[in-house]
Amino acid sequence: DTEVTQTPKHLVMGMTNKKSLKCEQHMGHRAMYWYKQKAKKPPELMFVYSYEKLSINESVPSRFSPECPNSSLLNLHLHALQPEDSALYLCASSPALDNSPLHFGNGTRLTVT
Amino acid sequence: SQKIEQNSEALNIQEGKTATLTCNYTNYSPAYLQWYRQDPGRGPVFLLLIRENEKEKRKERLKVTFDTTLKQSLFHITASQPADSATYLCALGTGGFKTIFGAGTRLFVKA
Numbered sequence: 001d002t003e004v005t006q007t008p009k010h011l012v013m014g015m016t017n018k019k020s021l022k023c024e025q026h027m028g029h030r031a032m033y034w035y036k037q038k039a040k041k042p043p044e045l046m047f048v049y050s051y052e053k054l055s056i057n058e059s060v061p062s063r064f065s066p067e068c069p070n071s072s073l074l075n076l077h078l079h080a081l082q083p084e085d086s087a088l089y090l091c092a093s094s095p096a097l098d099n100s101p102l103h104f105g106n107g108t109r110l111t112v113t
Numbered sequence: 114s115q116k117i118e119q120n121s122e123a124l125n126i127q128e129g130k131t132a133t134l135t136c137n138y139t140n141y142s143p144a145y146l147q148w149y150r151q152d153p154g155r156g157p158v159f160l161l162l163i164r165e166n167e168k169e170k171r172k173e174r175l176k177v178t179f180d181t182t183l184k185q186s187l188f189h190i191t192a193s194q195p196a197d198s199a200t201y202l203c204a205l206g207t208g209g210f211k212t213i214f215g216a217g218t219r220l221f222v223k224a
Contacts, residue, residue: 004156031210042117042202042214043157050210090156098208099145099164104156 003027004105006091012111015081021108023074023091029103030096032074034066037088037107049074050096081112115140117215119203125221126193134188134218136203141213143205146179146186151200151217160201161188193222 004025013019023032031050035043048056049068057066063085065077074091088107094100120135136146145164149157163170163179163186170177176189190197200217207213 033210040216042216045211045213048210056209056211088154092156094210096210098210099162099206101147101159101162102149102157102204102212103159106154106156109154 004091004093004103006089006105006108008108009106010109010111012113013078013081014113015083017081018077018079020078021076021089021091021110023076023105024072025093025103026072027093027103028071028095029093030071031094031100032068033092033094033102034064034074034076035090035092035104037090043090047076078110081110083112086111115213117141117203117205117213119201119215119218121218122216123219123221125223128194128222128224130193132190132193132197132220132222134201134203134220136186136188136215138184138205138215141184141205141207144208145206146177147204147206147212148175148177148186148188149202149204149214151202157202157214190220193220195222195224198222 034046037043047066052068067075090107092102092104116139118137147162148160151157161177174191178187202217203215
């Protein structure tokens with residue numbers, strides 16, 4: 001089991017639904033990340049939070065809305081998604097230092113119908 | 114444009130042999146390079162990190178080299194075992210929390 005917990009493990013949603021992905025870590029890490037991974041492709045960086053402030057947004061469409069309510073929690077709010085947004089969404093955390101390895105959760109498998 | 118390439122999509126080797134995986138990059142000046150292991154349906158797991166001023170790093174049966182002149186890293190697993198079968202990802206850090214991943218190499222170790 002990883003120290004980064006993601007819920008739910010699987011999510012099926014329609015294009016008009018609103019849903020949220022949740023991520024939690026208790027390692028005291030102050031940097032948290034969202035990555036998106038399609039089958040047989042590398043994880044692609046979406047967002048980075050450092051000390052609960054958004055520090056990187058990789059030109060992600062506004063239908064994805066991140067939120068970092070406190071140093072342990074990271075959410076990704078989803079609205080009006082497209083079928084091509086179906087993917088594995090990975091949360092990661094690290095100490096807020098350059099060169100720090102990432103600790104990943106096992107992801108949420110999202111299917112948009 | 115910036116690119117990270119891992120030598121092959123898949124690598125098949127016999128148990129007990131050394132697996133060597135390659136990561137090449139262009140148009141990056143990474144401060145460090147990392148290797149991760151990913152099993153199907155799971156998140157990547159960190160294995161090793163090597164900094165730009167280091168030539169080699171070892172951990173148990175794993176060894177990583179980093180040649181900033183060739184813009185290449187080699188990842189070796191010695192005495193490979195079927196349990197080593199997984200996808201191995203190299204990742205570059207360019208600073209500021211930005212870590213970019215290569216497409217990965219799927220390693221199959223046959224008993």
